[in-house]
Amino acid sequence: MNNSLYDVAFVGAGVMGCAIATNLLQRDPQLKIALIEKDLSYEYSSTVLSDGNSRVQFNIKENIQMSLYALEVLANFAEDMAVDGEKPEVGFRRQGNLFLTDESGLAEVEAGLALQQSLGGNVSWLTPDEAKEVFPLLNIEDGLFVGATFGRDDGTMLPQAVLEAYKKKAVSLGAHLIEAEVTAVRHQAKRVTGVQLANGDILQASVVVNSAGGWGTQIAQTCGVKLPMEPVMRQVYIMETAVRPDNILPLLLLPSGTYLIHEGHGLFMCGRSFADDPVTTTDFSWQRSRFEERLWPELVDFLPTFDSLRVTDGWAGIYAVNTFDGNAILGEWPDLQGFYLVNGFSGHGFQQCHAVGRYLAECILGLPHSLDLSIFSPRRILENAPVFENQQKLI
Template identity: 35%
Template sequence: MTSKVVIVGGGVIGSAVAYFLRASDPSVQVTVIERDPTYARSSSALSAASIRQQFSTPLSVQMSLYGIAFLRSIGERLEVDGVQPSIDLHEGGYLFLATAAGVATLRENHALQTRLGADISLLDSQRLRERFAWMNTDDLAAGAFGESGEGWFDGYGLVQAFRKKAQALGARYVAADVVGLERDGRTVTHAVTSNGESHACDMLVNAAGAWSRTIAQMLGIDIPVHARRRSIFNVSSPARLSACPLVIDPSGVYFRPEGRTYICGTSPSADNDPDDLPLDEVDHALFDDVIWPTLAHRVPAFEALRVENCWSGYYEYNVLDQNAIIGCHPDIENCIFANGFSGHGLQQGPATGRGVSELILHGRYTTLDLSSLGWQRVLDNQPIVEKNVV
């Protein structure tokens, strides 16, 4: 019987696991070890914090459908002492844009998403012009728009809500680094922390995000998850775009409203995306050379932009297929990995927390089957192909 669970990492994944464990079985002792309780460098706090169902694989769609249901009811679910948390959820929708070359993929994805229950509309170029008159559609053939269930929210607020509720339910949080893991054969027995403590465990959960590879290496396991820096820019413009969703340009550049300003960004090219770049630096060249020209082309009113703020955070980037790795590695029988979300951790956090807690408590998934995200595909070098990687 699992009575002591140690979770490495107290971001959205680790705290979601802690919450679901304690909510499901208060007899389980849960210890969350978080190196930075301020979350100043946490991917959860530094991301663009959004949720969508516009994926091309069924499981990703289903995880986010559960995610939006959870976020909509977060006040009741994560209430502590009569105080209901708010994450300022805006269901403004995602708008994926496509040129003629991308229409077939957009249609195929749309068919899958709507079959699974997502509220997505497929718009031709004329309907795009009618609904988003501020957009240059001359080179566009179609777009897919989330009418509901997609949008953005306060990512830091979600992490804090999970953490506070987990603590209220009895989870213990320890502010320290994990500096070693003790094993007895194929079993992890203790997590040793930088404050000199040794935490006994029946089950270990690696939810260390961008630092998950270090934890895996302590067990002699090489996980293909790397810390990849992503820069986000907050810009102001005299433009006032009515009913502006989170727009994904065919180039991969995205933008969305943030109050009276806008948040934007894109991924760097594959040949300019090294590991572990410093978070106190921002890729201004990417903004000047790629993001701003793309924004000005797509929204003519964005010719006049000013960067008000900018920051960088890490993607815990799975270099195999940019999908999460969830489950046990065959070499270690009592360590569950929940890593490599590649920018989707916040929106997949609720489904992951629930699923990992089921694995721990029941030895299997009892709601949504996440087994296709397990280690076997990694060991077999069989990536899951997700077409809508942002």
């Protein structure tokens, strides 16, 4: 049995773990860091199975600020993440996000829009006629929506490319990438002492970061921490349609929460969260019938030209859903010194990795915060003080 000593051990080397590790080593190059990932093919990683969207359209100040910071990072990402002269290409495509709203959600959307604009977000209100100008396929005759918010700087990118960029950067700065399964977070006298691996090895560390995504609940349980988080399986579908828009259309979000991403030519990606989505870490199957029965009729209502299409592919991935309030759980667990949580993003984690990477690094090193995200502290769970984003079913 091997015994290795580290300053920080990450349980999970997805985009969160790698972004935090990169930020830590940029601030303190002497740190000895273990990035532990049970499957470096990332076949079932939530990062890789993400739709890769980023949006400013949130209703909580800190969530908006994280998105605005992400735009700053992405502007120079290739240069800042270059390793040995090789620059990553993440394919950030600012096609915009168009969020439709009906009468029932109008007041909340207006309040969110005012906050986004006050913080410098490039988001505007569009009438149905104006919405049709940026998304010509829309049906505006039947009164299905009263207007829309349009985030012009929002867009999509390649999630795996962002992950690989942070991973390569962290390793180039000295992080040790270890392919292994963590079976327990070790602790004694209310402080973590390291992690145990499936092969019996023990990695000693005074700081352990739970960056295990949908598997984070299981990891936390090994050291007596109960997180209000469930791994929920979500399905995404790829469709080919007869329509051939001249330009890439904005991401479209319907009032129900169904979203549509134009991939070019007649290809679109579509998905939606449902209350009966299965809780699992082992089922990654997807069903064409679920799209045909539950999403297609709604799409045709809003986009009549979608009455004829073909589902060409699909996939399923895990959302780490925070059942307490749907927002991130960030920071040190109050009752276990050295155990840091980066969990429960509920579907918007990928886009927040840049700000979270910086924030957690500052937390661990005891540095002043560039952006105060203490509103998402784990302490709110123990104090029963939820932080709700809104009632809309956003992606």
